[in-house]
Amino acid sequence: MPLDKLIKKLETDTSNGLTSKQAETKLKEYGPNNFQKPKKLWVIALITEASALYQVYFAISAVCLFCYMMRKETPQPVHTFRNYG
Numbered sequence: 001m002p003l004d005k006l007i008k009k010l011e012t013d014t015s016n017g018l019t020s021k022q023a024e025t026k027l028k029e030y031g032p033n034n035f036q037k038p039k040k041l042w043v044i045a046l047i048t049e050a051s052a053l054y055q056v057y058f059a060i061s062a063v064c065l066f067c068y069m070m071r072k073e074t075p076q077p078v079h080t081f082r083n084y085g
Contacts, residue, residue: 012018
């Protein structure tokens, strides 16, 4: 965007800046120019883990665990080496 259009869009003056009235109006409209507090680590982890792919992985894991726990027989060890002699 060209500088002159940006100046008009922001309703400011490059040499003088905003007037007191403009600054007061923008303060009421947009609020103070402050940084937001950083989010807590557990909130960031929850947001990250809440993605759809993690939800699918969790659901599949829960179904597998449920099926394993519902088995009535004891799993038998698999013998890979047989004695043919």
